[in-house]
Amino acid sequence: MPQNLTTIAFDADDTLWHTERFFRLTQEHFADLLRDFVEPGHLEERLLEAERRNVGHYGFGVKGFVLSMIETAIEVTDEKVPATVIRDLMASGREMLQHPIDLLPHAAEVVEATAKTHRVLMITKGDLVDQERKLAQSGLGELFSWVEIVSHKTPDVYQAAFTRYGDGPDRAMMVGDSMRSDIVPAVAIGSYAAHVPHGLEWELEKADAPADTTKFRTLGDLGELPALISEIG
Template identity: 70%
Template sequence: MAKFLTTIGFDADDTLWHNERFFRLTQERFAELLADYAPPEHLGERLLAAERRNIGHYGFGIKGFVLSMIETAIEVTEERVPARVIGELMAAGRDMLQHPIELLPQVRETILALAPQHRLVLITKGDLLDQERKLAQSGLGEMFDGVEIVSHKTRQVYAEAFRRHGDGPARAMMVGNSMRSDVVPAIKAGSWGVYVPHGLVWALEAAEPPGDRARYREIESLGALPDLVRDIG
């Protein structure tokens, strides 16, 4: 009997390797740099609002984050922010773009366990050059049968990706740490959605679990995925 589940999609940032913690560290640096020029109250909220406004213009990723920090710095200081601070923020962004990749626990073992029997597809969003850099440095690139770097993760994106790289969404599974981007739209496309909590979640990625739980699963770590896949069949 042919197996039912043939294709497994993986998110990248904070599913395969650390990512959000570098944004948190840079945001702390942002607050430090502005300490002498603007009150700290609501600074994080102002930055998040700028990120929300700018996603449609800059997309997801470090470059858009840096531009949002600069925009927020200009706003909260009423255009008095020194050029030196702007330069420091740009330098912080460059440091993020050069940070070594650190895989999360059990990532390589999980992929090696699943690869012989399933098509594996990386589906990630963000800046093209940065995502390509991270994938190359991770050492995982050759383990995937397909790679999709997209601007947004939607129901249509998942449906098309799983048709391109597999037997369609009904026989596919998407695995990731974002309920909003990895799980809910994949389930809406007809796939399984597997939530792997990371601990650090960007506010704009937070969402409630799907109302229809028939194809929804949650595991504590990626190491539990092979057993889940075997149970589904």
């Protein structure tokens, strides 16, 4: 009897390794730098507005985040932001791009075990160079049959990936922390999806969970994934 599932795709950031917490720490530093100009809560709102405007232009990742912080700093200070602040923000971005990879619990063991029984893919968003660096440092690279680093995660992206590298969407599962990017578009094309919440969620990645489907499950952590895969068959 053929397997129901032959292809398992993993998101990377905050699914296999920590990412969002470094953005949060940098954003706290950003608030400290501009504390004399604007209240932190209002600054957070203005930064989110800039990120929402810019994500279509700069994409996801550290570089777009830094550019949005610089743009916000210029706006909230009426173009009076000190050059030292801009320099500090750029240095913070470089530090983020050089930060060592910190794998999430169970990531290595689960990917390794899954790769022995299924075709394993990585489908992730972000800056190409940064994501390639993180994958190389993670030690997981050789376990993946294919890696896709994309600008946006849409139903068409998943459809193409699961058709090209797997046996079609209905025999594939997407595993990730983002409801908007990892779960909703995968379920929309008939794939299975395992939501593994990270605990820190970027506002632009929030979405309602899929309704009226048996192909979606929320897990406590990645350690629960092998049992779910075995259950589906």
